[in-house]
Amino acid sequence: MSIKTSLTEELILGLLAEQPRHGYQIEKLIEDRGMRRWTEVGFSSIYYVLDKLEKKELAKSAPAKGKEKKEYAITDLGLTVLTEKTKQRLLERQPANSHFMTALANSQNMSPKDLLQAFKIRKKVLEEDLQVLKLQEAREGFAPRSAQQLFSLGMTMLQAELGWLEEEIDILQSREG
DSSP states (O other): OOOOOOHHHHHHHHHHHHSOBOHHHHHHHHHHTTGGGTOOOOHHHHHHHHHHHHHTTSEEEEEOTTSSSEEEEEOHHHHHHHHHHHHHHHHSOOOSSHHHHHHHHTGGGSOHHHHHHHHHHHHHHHHHHHHHHHHHHHHTTTSOHHHHHHHHHHHHHHHHHHHHHHHHHHHHHHHHO
16 A cells, blocks of 8 residues: 655655654754755744655654654554655655756747846856755754755755856857857
8 A cells, every 4th residue: 555645745854853853843843954945845834744644554643742742653564654655765866956957948048148147147146055955954953864864865966056156157158259
């Protein structure tokens, strides 16, 4: 029996697999680890997702000690499902950055000047993102290995895209002059 889960549910299950947490702690981790840049989970939806996970018996809640908030923990079933889904996702190839790839596929409709300007702005944004990611990584020095891998992959991907953008900017500028 395969239980259907969303990426958001799997992300939250993964954070619960590290240790039991309440919704605010999950939100803080998503922010601290820079996950907000690549996931669409909003603060207001965390408790909704936790409720769905509990209904699917993938997580369970208990009153937090001395607080009104519930603390959620992953169940044995939740860990089994999470492990299965994680393996599937690691093995399957999905397009990354599909918004940018779609824009790039349609960029022939832009003037070279506008494309150059857009690339320069994107380059600046990526450079800022890389600096933020480096700071977040430094603050999360004792994070689980999976979080360290996310920081490492994120920085590698940003550096690769920055290198590509620099080459494209050079080509566009040489055609301009």
